[in-house]
Amino acid sequence: MRSEFLAYLAALAHGVAAQSGLPPTVPSNAQVTKLATLPRESWTIDQPFTEGATRDPATGDVYFVDQNSNKILKWSVSQNKLSTFMHPAGYSNGMTFDKNGKLIACADERNQLWEISTNVTKSVPWPTPANPSVGARGSGNVVLPEWTVIMDGKYNGKQLGGPNDVWAMPDNSLYFTDPYWSRRWWPSGRQNQQEVNTVYRLSPDRKTLTRALADFKTSDGKAGSPNGIIGSPDGKTLYVAAFQGPGSGGGETYAYDVGANGALSNRRLWAQFGSDGMTMDNQGNMYMTAPVSRAGVTVVSIATGRQVGFIPVPESPANLAFGGVDQSTLYITARTGFYSVKTNVKGAHLVK
Numbered sequence: 001m002r003s004e005f006l007a008y009l010a011a012l013a014h015g016v017a018a019q020s021g022l023p024p025t026v027p028s029n030a031q032v033t034k035l036a037t038l039p040r041e042s043w044t045i046d047q048p049f050t051e052g053a054t055r056d057p058a059t060g061d062v063y064f065v066d067q068n069s070n071k072i073l074k075w076s077v078s079q080n081k082l083s084t085f086m087h088p089a090g091y092s093n094g095m096t097f098d099k100n101g102k103l104i105a106c107a108d109e110r111n112q113l114w115e116i117s118t119n120v121t122k123s124v125p126w127p128t129p130a131n132p133s134v135g136a137r138g139s140g141n142v143v144l145p146e147w148t149v150i151m152d153g154k155y156n157g158k159q160l161g162g163p164n165d166v167w168a169m170p171d172n173s174l175y176f177t178d179p180y181w182s183r184r185w186w187p188s189g190r191q192n193q194q195e196v197n198t199v200y201r202l203s204p205d206r207k208t209l210t211r212a213l214a215d216f217k218t219s220d221g222k223a224g225s226p227n228g229i230i231g232s233p234d235g236k237t238l239y240v241a242a243f244q245g246p247g248s249g250g251g252e253t254y255a256y257d258v259g260a261n262g263a264l265s266n267r268r269l270w271a272q273f274g275s276d277g278m279t280m281d282n283q284g285n286m287y288m289t290a291p292v293s294r295a296g297v298t299v300v301s302i303a304t305g306r307q308v309g310f311i312p313v314p315e316s317p318a319n320l321a322f323g324g325v326d327q328s329t330l331y332i333t334a335r336t337g338f339y340s341v342k343t344n345v346k347g348a349h350l351v352k
């Protein structure tokens, strides 16, 4: 009896250690490697802030932003090299690839969604900034990736709060989170015009914008701030993270069933963790950004919503994505840095 109890305590202690150690999906000798440190550019007053990591399904290359310098960057996995993909870039924030291989970006400068080509460029007059007192103002023409505004930044004729992160569904519809964080690249004095900050859906033909959730409350009944968003590979479940909230791991994340015409139902509190960006592996785990005080990636079992491990990162991550030719490297955007760690698994949303 007593020895059984001791064995139980030992198992419990082991469980706790396993949760706070590296997850089983990362080799025990794995190193989190810094691939790049972003410079503070002359046209910004802020430190770089890397965000929006996503991978090109055709190549495994990883795209991410430094929102503060108004750039989209590209990490080439074949050349192990970082380059500027787009600047200016509409102060893009969260991004994802859609099923047609187009890069979809939350272009925060005017609260729009953009669809960006990875392989066609055009020469355009330098784009007019929304707030003329902020940022680089080029002159003449600039060669940029070809892009289209697919959502004009308004719902019911009123300015959105600020699309933050976006997910492309198998049917080509897009879901995005719309919190409100005032930005210095917005025209000064801009107020939140929406009565709720929630989740929206853009229809598969990209013509109709609907509120996917009437509101977005955390489990204590307070208005939550929706942030990270991701769908299961079959498109049947959508996960939305509340950046802050009463969850014991910081924030909360909810799961929803995705029904006909994209209706979301059966909301459940899936995990006691929130996240900025998040990503999934093909073994049933979610990778979530831990609160700033913990600086790392919280790995959570999708089946149970419980932590199965933790990957410490030198700076506090804001987003992450599986990439690389075989999709088994986890790339992490964290403050001024861009990091990677090799894993034993692959991303859930596999390369074609």
Ligand SMILES: *[C@@H]1O[C@H](CO)[C@@H](O)[C@H](O)[C@H]1NC(C)=O
Residues within 6 Å of the ligand: 058, 100, 101, 102, 118, 119
């Ligand atoms: C450009 O990229 C898209 C999406 O990956 C692809 O379908 C298309 O064939 C590419 N076009 C060229 C000219 O490489």
